[in-house]
Amino acid sequence: MGMIDRILAALAGPGSSVIRETAEVFRENAEAASARDTALRAAALDQFAREFGRTGISRFDRLVDALNRLPRPAMAFGTLGLLGSAMTSPEWFAARMAGLALVPEPLWWLLGAVVSFYFGARHQTKGQAFQREIAASLARAAHQVPEPADPAIPEGNAALAEWRALRSGAA
Template identity: 70%
Template sequence: MGMMDGLLGMVFGSGGTALRETAEVFRENAEAGAAREASQRAAALAQFAQEFARAPVSRFDRLVDSLNRLPRPALAFGTLALLVSAMTSPEWFAARMTGLALVPEPLWWLLGAVVSFYFGARHQTKGQDFQRQLAAAFAQGSRLAVETAETAQTSPATRDGNAALDEWRSRLG
């Protein structure tokens, strides 16, 4: 009996850890992998929060932001005004369209490039602002989760007899 115990102990280790460690050479431990991935995501989002943190804006910044909001509504309302003017004053509209037909093609290309770059930059700026807000919300949520976990650990009075909730809280801490 002692010889079998010794042989099985050599193969499986005492407590079965040798077999598990050997299997982990060929296949990743899913629980440890998930924990590593979660910590990497949290670190990346914390880095984003620092990167996209915004300084307070000055009056000049607010003025420029206000001016940057004007072109899109102006283009939309201007197009509607042209449609209305075509219906109410066809002669005036025809004269304006004749003038536009005389604009050389390279100038149209230049206008298209300027408008494209303006709206492209605006799209990028709005996307970055959204990422900043998302990172700030994540950072705020992380702080709340840590505070909640600390509170749950320090005050046993918060336990309400819900076994699943108690287990979840113990995993947080």
């Protein structure tokens, strides 16, 4: 083993990582990739927790949110129920549809407007709230300057030196 160690030390130099660095040109360092993936997932989960972790909401607000979620499933299940009733009891279904045929056209327009405004207003409200949360997250992220990936970057880099000077002055 001593001879192999001496040959490799002569080739790569004592304590050198030339062979490792050369191999990493052709194949990614799996350990470093795993560490980067873990850090990325942790950062994503943290961001999601900050964006969607709503605190300080009253019970009344939660109740109203729950009630606002009912009309769409109720309409979907009601439509499926009507389809099922048409197959199981055509007479009952025909009587209900005959009643709907007697509804005047202006009332259908009014119903369409009410439903459209309800879902449109809800969509707009939720969309704007989501955009506010994103803007707040971006504002928080703008104040967090990331650490450099490799603090051992040579100091001959003028841009890096200027960035470090600005960063140390701001801190």
